[in-house]
Amino acid sequence: MAFNEDSSASGHDEPWIQWFCGLKGHEMFCEVERTYIEDGFNLYGLRQCVQSFSDCLDLILDRIGPDDSDDSHLTQNACTLYGLIHARYIITAHGLDAMYNKYATKEFGTCPLIPCGGQPVLPTGLRDDLGAETVKVFCPKCQSVYHPPPVRSRSGSSGMGGSCGVDGACFGTTFPHLFLMTFSNLVPDPLLADSAYTPRVFGFRVHETARQASSAASSARQMIASRRARARDKEDKDGRSKAKKKKKRKESF
Secondary structure (H helix, E strand, C coil): CCCCCCCCCCCCCCCHHHHHHCCCCCCCCCCCCHHHHHCHHHHCCCCCCCCCHHHHHHHHCCCCCHHHHCCHHHHHHHHHHHHHHHHHHCCCHHHHHHHHHHHHCCCCCECCCHHHCCCECEEECCCCCCCCCECEEEECCCCEEECCCCCCCCCCCCCCCCHHHCEHHHCCCCHHHHHHHHCHHHCCCCCCHHHCCCCEECCEECCHHHHHHHHHHHHHHHHHHHHHHHHHHHHHHHHHHHHHHHHHHHHHC
16 A cells, blocks of 8 residues: 555554544544454464565554554555455454444535435455455446545645555445345445436527437548548649659650
């Protein structure tokens, strides 16, 4: 996941997880419970995903202080490890509850589509693999995926590249849909068929045949331009051929 070296972990007094979630651009993250991280079963298979796994885990759990680990690479690996743990945690009962509170306060943002009327969105990844895609947001009303909203500033927080730099694997492809299955009362009514935007010119609705006519006219113009270009090429070729023949006649005399 994206990491800005200016956001060094050294010098902060709060727990590492609280520091990480308080960084600018990390508004979508929730704080994973310490007991969940300490359970080795929950971390199965993650050792191969990051370098210095044990040191990263010690840093996340505050077993070593930030001053003892003033290494940007270790901090970056710890951020990656936390993101992978986070993706697993938010599909547990406690994780879903934590994300419910953020969804209720619209911390994930709202749908940019006007007919959705400010429908809260949920973070999602398009892939479960690290480095494949950045995090996106899913709207349960229009069933579409969008780029996350602009990052809201937090006082005293450090820059971290914004939400657009967070890896989608930190949330995974399962979370938003499992969330809506769990909290089915939050599933909004779908968009009405007549809610789509209607283009108008001087108050009159633009008919579909107008687009087809415009497309046909554009194709006709392209065809005419192509024919003219071929005609010019032919004229140039004929001109060069005549010039060569004329030159040969002069040389023969």
